[in-house]
Amino acid sequence: EVQVVESGGGLVQPGGSLRLSCAASxxxxxxxxxxxxxQAPGKGLEWVSYISSSGTTIYYADSVKGRFTISRDNxxxxxxxxxxxxxxxxxAVYYCAREPVxxxxxxxxxxxxxxxxxx
Amino acid sequence: EIVMTQSPxxxxxxxxxRATLSCRAxxxxxxxxxxxxxxxxxxxxxxxxxASTRATGIPARFSGSGSGTEFTLTISSxxxxxxxxxxxxxxxxxxxxxxxxxxxxxxx
Numbered sequence: 001e002v003q004v005v006e007s008g009g010g011l012v013q014p015g016g017s018l019r020l021s022c023a024a025s026x027x028x029x030x031x032x033x034x035x036x037x038x039q040a041p042g043k044g045l046e047w048v049s050y051i052s053s054s055g056t057t058i059y060y061a062d063s064v065k066g067r068f069t070i071s072r073d074n075x076x077x078x079x080x081x082x083x084x085x086x087x088x089x090x091x092a093v094y095y096c097a098r099e100p101v102x103x104x105x106x107x108x109x110x111x112x113x114x115x116x117x118x119x
Numbered sequence: 120e121i122v123m124t125q126s127p128x129x130x131x132x133x134x135x136x137r138a139t140l141s142c143r144a145x146x147x148x149x150x151x152x153x154x155x156x157x158x159x160x161x162x163x164x165x166x167x168x169x170a171s172t173r174a175t176g177i178p179a180r181f182s183g184s185g186s187g188t189e190f191t192l193t194i195s196s197x198x199x200x201x202x203x204x205x206x207x208x209x210x211x212x213x214x215x216x217x218x219x220x221x222x223x224x225x226x227x
Contacts, residue, residue, distance in 0.1 A: 035216070044206065044218060044219075044220050044221045045155075045157075045163065045206055045208075045218040045221075046218070047214075047215050047216040047217070047218065050213075050214060050216070059213070059214035059215075060214070061214070061215050062215075095162055095163075102168075103210065104151075104153065104168035104169055104172075104210065105153030105155075105165050105168040105174075105208065105210060106153070106155075106163075106165060106208075107165050107168075107174060107175075109162035109163055109164070110162060111161075111162055112162055
């Protein structure tokens with residue numbers, strides 16, 4: 001069974017840092033491109049970052065560029081999001097989402113991890 | 120950046136009736152469009168990709184159509200479990216991948 005499970009969320013002060021993890025199982029992780037998508041409370045979905053299957057190609061939303069870093073460890077079947085210089089507007093549920101090999105949408109999502117940026 | 124606009128923001132429909140949700144792209148995305156369903160407290164679920172192909176396990180009452188800039192998600196006969204928020208997403212011109220703002224489908 002395909003599973004992606006996020007962890008690492010929590011309460012952090014503005015300007016602080018947090019590292020999210022996503023543990024993948026039930027599929028060949030190294031064959032799939034991965035993404036982080038977030039959802040602020042009561043709001044819609046916002047794509048945050050993309051990483052290719054090998055980790056060589058990376059993209060970020062303008063709203064997080066220069067502050068967030070996506071990475072992956074294919075040997076550990078894990079995806080990461082290092083978040084620095086956090087702002088109140090980064091408060092959201094962060095989802096790890098898998099792309100199928102066809103690149104057509106996101107076919108598996110984790111349950112999400114809540115990040116709250118507040119003093 | 121391609122802007123995705125969904126309409127209406129809220130749709131009230133009775134169980135057993137048909138629901139039609141719309142999504143418009145600010146420029147052509149060919150058929151590179153997906154639809155997702157999200158229920159409260161849950162992650163989104165992929166319903167449709169390629170504008171009209173149902174994802175694995177999605178019931179036949181869900182159908183997608185359109186290409187270019189105009190897309191439609193139709194639920195032929197609403198079940199109680201279909202009341203949720205629906206999002207469209209383009210994956211033609213990226214980054215960024217862009218989502219619509221969502222349509223809330225509520226019970227009339």
